[in-house]
Amino acid sequence: MLADEIGMAEAAVALSRTFGLSRRQAYRYLELARAGAPPLAAENSVTITLKMPESLARGLRAHATARGVTTSEVVRQAVAAFLVVKRRHG
Incomplete structure (x- = not known):
């Protein structure tokens, strides 16, 4: 989408609808793509x-x-x- 020069807002809406993402998450994925990060x-x-x-919930x-x-x-x-550290230390 970014290669086709579609605007960020339009691309975010399309990703959100197509993949059931929140718009915030769609923007994050677009930012990663724009930065050249490998796909998740x-x-x-x-x-x-x-x-x-x-x-604890309030703090979260x-x-x-x-x-x-x-x-x-x-x-x-x-x-x-936590799981990464747990695997390293048994």
């Missing part, structure tokens, strides 16, 4: 439910808001980082 492997997401202390939401990402993205990054 597509994988289906599943919904899980977590229970945590209210104060505040952290996500301050960085302009979703709480799901913060949790995904944290779990992925």
